């Protein structure tokens with residue numbers, strides 16, 4: 846069993862937060878909100894997750910800033926997860942590159958849709974209503990469980 850931590854940035858509808866909280870309720874993992882307001886020593890962890898909504902096709906800028914500021918990512922096993930409004934798209938590529946540029950080993954990426962009322966979408970009642978749903982939550986828990994128990 847790996848000692849795991851998950852950094853979470855979520856501001857639009859707390860969609861990503863819902864996923865992170867469900868993971869924390871089901872699995873032994875520490876969830877920390879981003880921006881981080883406590884001292885975190887990464888040497889205590891052997892699995893590090895980064896969770897965010899997608900904003901303009903990318904993880905939130907506070908996640909980028911966090912990765913820039915973290916010491917000790919080199920050689921660490923990491924994973925990423927996100928929620929996004931669009932029906933399609935792979936949103937894990939840029940963040941993977943960023944983590945790899947810090948020497949991290951990216952074990953994988955998980956994503957699902959999340960309720961989105963940004964810009965014009967609010968006039969049609971939003972995209973991805975009622976997402977994430979129970980199925981999404983269960984899928985995220987299974988995904989992180991498989992990494993923790995590896």
Ligand SMILES: Cc1cc2nc3c(=O)[nH]c(=O)nc-3n(C[C@H](O)[C@H](O)[C@H](O)COP(=O)(O)O)c2cc1C
Nearest residue numbers: 855856857858859860861898899901902930931959
């Ligand atoms: C400013 C802004 C920009 C967004 N840009 C995208 C986008 O480029 N692609 C997409 O699929 N969803 C986009 N979304 C929708 C969010 O990714 C989606 O609602 C997500 O679940 C929000 O997560 P959160 O509630 O944890 O913040 C955007 C939302 C906001 C508020």
